[in-house]
Amino acid sequence: SQQGEEDPQALSIQEGENATMNCSYKTSINNLQWYRQNSGRGLVHLILIRSNEREKHSGRLRVTLDTSKKSSSLLITASRAADTASYFCATDANRANDMRFGAGTRLTVKP
């Protein structure tokens, strides 16, 4: 079963705009990760945030985590056409050592 749910399911923006995707999950976690997938290929790890962290940055990516609301957000600033992909959040459901994914947000960045 899926642990997380991303919102929105699809997002279309213009190049240069910011993109925000949200993830909600159900059970307690140790960590939350965001992954990117291009056209049904393998997933690429973007960023990890631990349960005791509230915000993390990596290049144009900013991730926040609110454990009280069981939610996270991924912000991509100054988006580029090459950012077009599906983005998934993943959590260690019930603190087990495996990852459970949401259904993803499909981001389209128009040039």
Place this chain on the structure above:
Amino acid sequence: DAGVTQSPTHLIKTRGQQVTLRCSPKSGHDTVSWYQQALGQGPQFIFQYYEEEERQRGNFPDRFSGHQFPNYSSELNVNALLLGDSALYLCASSDLGTGGWAYGYTFGSGTRLTVV
């Protein structure tokens, strides 16, 4: 440094047949996890192997089985294929000894299985 290698890349099977998918983990990784991803959906966890044993299992029937070899490579076997088994099967590796998934999984490009 090779990443995760999966074979074959594409496969077409007939309903009722059996299939074996293969995965070689990233060098230095000792844990392999398998996921099923239907079109337009997120990856669904099938199971995870470490030290040649199944450590965790998702909500998949016994038709799905696996194996891990001493060199850490892994196989996913699916018996009595159903049309609904058509999906992208992803293998992901991690190093449990240094914290496992907490440092991020490395994924292969997947095997696209079509059951007709």
